[in-house]
Amino acid sequence: MSASVIDFVATEARFGAHNYEPIEVVLARGEGVWVWDTEGNRYLDCLSAYSAVSQGHCHPKILAAMVEQAHRLTLTSRAFHNDQLAPFYEEIAALTGSHKVLPMNSGAEAVESAIKSVRKWGYEVKGVPDGQAEIIVCANNFHGRTLGIVGFSTDPETRAHFGPFAPGFKIIPFGDAAALEEAITPNTVAFLVEPIQGEAGVVIPPAGYFKTVRELCTANNVMLVLDEIQTGLGRTGKLLAEQHEGIEADVTLLGKALSGGFYPVSAVLSNNEVLGTLRPGQHGSTFGGNPLACAVARAAMRVLVEEGMIENAARQGARFLNGLKDIRANTIREVRGRGLMLAVELHPEAGRARRYCEALQAKGILAKDTHEHTIRIAPPLVITSDQVDWALERLATTLTQDLS
Numbered sequence: 071m072s073a074s075v076i077d078f079v080a081t082e083a084r085f086g087a088h089n090y091e092p093i094e095v096v097l098a099r100g101e102g103v104w105v106w107d108t109e110g111n112r113y114l115d116c117l118s119a120y121s122a123v124s125q126g127h128c129h130p131k132i133l134a135a136m137v138e139q140a141h142r143l144t145l146t147s148r149a150f151h152n153d154q155l156a157p158f159y160e161e162i163a164a165l166t167g168s169h170k171v172l173p174m175n176s177g178a179e180a181v182e183s184a185i186k187s188v189r190k191w192g193y194e195v196k197g198v199p200d201g202q203a204e205i206i207v208c209a210n211n212f213h214g215r216t217l218g219i220v221g222f223s224t225d226p227e228t229r230a231h232f233g234p235f236a237p238g239f240k241i242i243p244f245g246d247a248a249a250l251e252e253a254i255t256p257n258t259v260a261f262l263v264e265p266i267q268g269e270a271g272v273v274i275p276p277a278g279y280f281k282t283v284r285e286l287c288t289a290n291n292v293m294l295v296l297d298e299i300q301t302g303l304g305r306t307g308k309l310l311a312e313q314h315e316g317i318e319a320d321v322t323l324l325g326k327a328l329s330g331g332f333y334p335v336s337a338v339l340s341n342n343e344v345l346g347t348l349r350p351g352q353h354g355s356t357f358g359g360n361p362l363a364c365a366v367a368r369a370a371m372r373v374l375v376e377e378g379m380i381e382n383a384a385r386q387g388a389r390f391l392n393g394l395k396d397i398r399a400n401t402i403r404e405v406r407g408r409g410l411m412l413a414v415e416l417h418p419e420a421g422r423a424r425r426y427c428e429a430l431q432a433k434g435i436l437a438k439d440t441h442e443h444t445i446r447i448a449p450p451l452v453i454t455s456d457q458v459d460w461a462l463e464r465l466a467t468t469l470t471q472d473l474s
């Protein structure tokens with residue numbers, strides 16, 4: 071490493087809270103699927119900022135929308151209307167088939183807002199006694215980092231020494247419809263779940279799970295809240311991952327790729343009933359729904375559709391998954407994925423996934439380990455066949471090495 075890289079890393083370490091353990095690469099520029107470090111080395115980005123940069127780095131049309139809007143008006147607060155919010159509502163509602171939209175900023179805020187909304191719905195519409203609302207969530211969930219959310223995480227690292235936590239959450243195994251049926255009580259207002267558990271290592275539930283989940287929620291008047299912050303907007307090869315299951319959520323959460331990585335934009339989407347319970351003064355955010363965010367999100371949604379990124383995610387995802395399955399390596403325990411949300415799980419004896427990510431970095435690929443033994447692969451949705459093959463070649467040579 072050159073002096074300058076050591077300098078950046080050391081300065082971060084000296085001043086920054088150590089809540090991350092980044093791969094030792096200092097990025098300075100990005101374009102499409104590629105990023106460059108401060109020395110000019112080029113890498114294929116196989117993380118896409120945890121799926122936030124699905125449209126590719128610095129997409130020119132999103133950039134143009136952002137710059138144009140930044141020249142005109144950036145923030146009004148919701149004390150006044152602005153001329154970007156209404157078209158944003160119309161376009162996101164049309165795209166996703168939703169009736170009501172609540173704009174927020176981070177993914178965690180969208181989750182928190184959904185929790186508040188379904189509780190309110192539970193008291194005011196379903197008739198749950200005040201203070202008794204229950205929300206069912208899944209083991210190994212990841213919904214963000216706020217206090218409310220980490221309180222129902224099952225990852226000890228996420229929770230330890232951050233309590234006390236809010237009550238009202240029940241945890242069941244993911245992919246187990248019988249457990250859901252058993253957990254529902256008259257006070258259950260919602261089931262909050264990821265269509266595919268991303269941070270847990272791209273865990274795909276058994277076929278038919280969500281059909282049963284949908285039926286159980288409908289039968290018991292429980293709101294099905296799908297956290298599509300990572301799976302949504304084309305990542306899995308469909309606009310929303312729920313479409314693979316042939317179901318519709320009552321509440322859908324979007325974030326990450328909603329801005330193509332330019333700016334934090336998230337949204338709660340629902341039918342009329344749930345978000346309809348929020349009255350003036352009961353919820354808000356200074357930056358939520360600001361004109362800059364809306365202009366960026368509008369462009370991010372437009373290019374996703376106009377440039378065929380969702381179809382490309384399906385096509386290249388299948389190519390990538392088949393290519394990974396063809397790699398004959400003793401290190402690989404399982405390969406799984408849907409669309410361009412992929413993971414390689416290593417045998418525990420193969421050593422830490424981090425070592426393989428570092429070896430991939432040396433070959434020009436940036437990927438991120440998750441949970442010790444899993445390498446997550448999620449390139450921007452604009453990746454081409456040649457780029458997939460290029461990545462597969464490097465993955466094959468890396469995974470056939472023994473780095474234990």
Ligand SMILES: *Cc1c(COP(=O)(O)O)cnc(C)c1O
Nearest residue numbers: 176177178212213214297299300
């Ligand atoms: C990333 C993520 C979140 C949290 O989003 P932030 O913008 O980091 O707050 C919530 N849910 C899922 C499924 C995610 O992947």
